[in-house]
């Protein structure tokens with residue numbers, strides 16, 4: 001199963017916008033209201049990226065159920081880094097802006113554009129310094145090669161909504 005965070009996202013007490021409280025003393029990107037919520041989102045995302053790469057060969061797993069705003073943002077980050085490695089552009093920031101330029105956000109979620117950009121750069125700062133992401137360390141390797149042949153393909157696995165949503 002793909003790995004989901006326990007953190008579902010933060011709902012602004014003032015305007016109701018959902019966002020990721022990825023910094024300490026974070027404020028709502030839609031209205032500026034402060035929150036006490038905090039999730040070390042970049043570090044958690046890096047950990048999940050490593051697991052997914054080993055399990056699936058990509059950061060974005062074969063199936064990804066978005067049960068929360070945190071899932072949605074993580075899914076975008078996974079895809080971004082898969083594309084980054086495929087294209088290997090020189091300038092990461094410019095690449096992120098290009099990738100997000102055509103994104104269409106749900107109504108009321110437009111503020112996520114700036115959040116995703118900030119989170120992508122935070123993740124990249126860890127990523128580029130982490131030796132696990134260099135060379136072949138994270139090439140897909142089955143956890144138990146003997147079991148691999150008898151396991152159903154991930155795409156044939158029905159989505160378990162309860163556990164996928166982190167309940």
Ligand SMILES: [Zn+2]
Nearest residue numbers: 012015028031
């Ligand atoms: Zn707000």
